[in-house]
Amino acid sequence: MADEFILDTDDLQRRMEGAMTALRSEFSSLRTGRASASMLEPVMVDAYGQPTPVNQVGTVNVPEPRMVTINVWDKGLVGKVEKAIRESGLGINPQLNGTIIMLPIPELNEERRKELTKVAAQYAEHARVAVRNVRRDGMDQIKKAKADGMSEDDQKFWETEVQDLTNTFIGHVDEALEAKQAEIMQV
Known part of the structure; x- marks a missing residue:
């Protein structure tokens, strides 16, 4: 007992x-019309043969309220990062500028x-x-x-x-x- x-x-x-x-x-991963580095957390890039979070292949910055930039460290991965973002379903169209990928956040x-x-x-x-x-x-x-x-x-x-x-x-x-x-x- x-x-x-x-x-x-x-x-x-x-x-x-x-x-x-x-x-x-x-x-935090839901887009609210404002730029946020956390919105890229679910995006995985096929880097070096395995899925890798975007923040582990480049530096993610939010320079202005409607823009996220990713400075990709390895030039060979720029295309893969861009493809991963396009296919992620975030509804964002990445723009390339060398090794920097710019993500303008459209109004919802x-x-x-x-x-x-x-x-x-x-x-x-x-x-x-x-x-x-x-x-x-x-x-x-x-x-x-x-x-x-x-x-x-x-x-x-x-x-x-x-x-x-x-x-x-x-x-x-x-x-x-x-x-x-x-x-x-x-x-």
Whole structure:
């Protein structure tokens, strides 16, 4: 029989924060009409026979609000970097200037903005599911402890703790989504 069950809420909170970190990372890759070096993070270049992130084959800079530049270190990779950007689905048309690739960021039209808000909503839903999965793990631990002899009062206490933590993080996801959607829709 269990003496005193103590749920590791710090572990649950850490795992829920991991879902938030993943969400922020996904949000940073969404284009909002402003130049950002992070928008190139998902782009992989076939460099030296293996997929390599763009920031590992050149220096990525944002010299002005609507321009990203990549100074490719190896002249032989310039064409591959340009091809990777064209095929990435970012909707950006790279311009070559020697070993420097310039990426002018076009204004987003209304239709594209609405599309991006839907993508942001999908990312947020994935984060909510991840938070709920952590909640389920916590509830399973409580049920196991109940089977091992935990009192009903303790069970209710821990279930309330886990639910409060879950509600807090779902609220954080919703706030992040609202902020990102407002940023995307801003002209």
